[in-house]
Amino acid sequence: MIKPSRSLQFTSLGIGFLFLYIPIISLIVYSFNESQLVTVWTEFSLRWYKALWQDEELINAAWLSLRIAVLTACASVVIGTWAGFVLARMGRFRGFTLFSGMINAPLVIPEVIQGISLLLLFVEMAKVLGWPAGRGLFTIWVGHVMLCISYVAIIVESRVRELNPSLEEAALDLGATPLRVFFSITLPLISQALVAGWLLSFTLSIDDLVLSAFLSGPGSTTLPLVVFSRVRLGLNPEMNALATLFIAFVTVGVIAANYFMQRNERRKMAGLV
Template sequence: MIKPSKPLSYTVLGLGYAFLYLPIVLLVIYSFNESKLVTIWSGFSTKWYAALLEDDELLSSAWLSLKIAVLTASSSVVIGTVAGYVLARFGRFRLFPLFAGMISAPLVMPEVIIGISILLLFVNLENFVGWPQGRGLTTIWIGHTVLCVSYVAIIVQSRVRELSLPLEEAAMGLGATPFKTFFVITLPLIAQALVSGWLLSFTLSLDDLITSAFLSGPGSTTLPMVIFSRVRLGLNPEMNALATVFITLVTVGVVAANQLMRAQERRRAEEMRMAFAQD
């Protein structure tokens, strides 16, 4: 078996990282460009960040997208955790193939079809029961949750299947109810999967354009919709500034979540070590 040389491995790794992150670095650099032409560097300036603070349309759409993303990520984690746990622990019940297929369908179904289907559902509901009255934050939130639940369920399902059953059985053998066992034993052990699912759902919701276009109404324009409409008229330096702000916030959030999970993992390992030492 021929092993690749270290210089070749480092070169391939460097090219891969450059392909992924060099566009982001250039975007951050050009957010400080003095020129209105985003492809021509004419000097360092922070005026586009000041202009961003005066762009009410961009700021309001960004705030709406953030609210929808947080709501979507939270609801997707709750529903997806239940679905993933059922898939991993409840075995093959009578309607298991149908249930598993419904969970996996949004992963393979074109988003245009999902958006049209949910739009038709809301239109018929409004005609028959009067809800929802128009389309806005709530309808976009529901549509994004439908898309993101599948991702969370798959992540949770794979993590739950890796867990050691004797831990849960020991807890129930000591008198804990299944409900308490889930929250005291299982949930902390799959916390990393939940955080990963939350971050993935947040990103997918924040980035979604197609479903939002179907389910939005007057006064509920999301950030991707605003950016898409402006890009057709030319690139705007303010969008570079806004993207830099989002990159900074997301980076800080991911690093903080990673540090928190590592601290919890170390604390849990230390508690288990002390428990075994006492025995």
């Protein structure tokens, strides 16, 4: 088998990265453009960042999306961790197939179907119980949690299966309760998976358009809905500024998460030496 040369490997890798990141770089560059035309450069300016700061609709939508994303990520990690641990450690109990299918169903069911189902559920609940009175932050949050639980459960399940069960068995032999073992032994060992699941859930929630369209109501328009409605009328340089801020926010978050995970890993390795 002929192995490709190192120069060819680097060239292919460079072309792949350019294909992925040139659009993002051009978006960031044009966010500092003075012109109202998104593809015509005139001069450097912070005009669109100032306009973005004064745009109450976008700011309110961004704040709502951030709140929903944080709440979704936290709830998804709690429920998804429990589901992933059950799938990995409880064996094939009665109803295992049904339980596994229910956890994995949101991965294969189109979001349109999920949105319609939840919308009908909330409408009937409002008729029978009088709650929820309207669609807003709570209904969107429920839909996003339903979507993100599956991703967290898969991440946690794969990580728990990789753990050495002898560590937990040793703690049980020393008199620790199963609950104490989970919080003192298992949870720290899968902390990186929990961080990954939290970040993935946050990203999926803040980026979701379909479920939010079905589950939102007056006064609860998320950022993707506002952006989508504006882009349909034409590209606006203000969207470039908004996208640049989100890219910077996500980049800082990912770098910080990687730094803390690597630092914890180094501490664990140093403790084993």
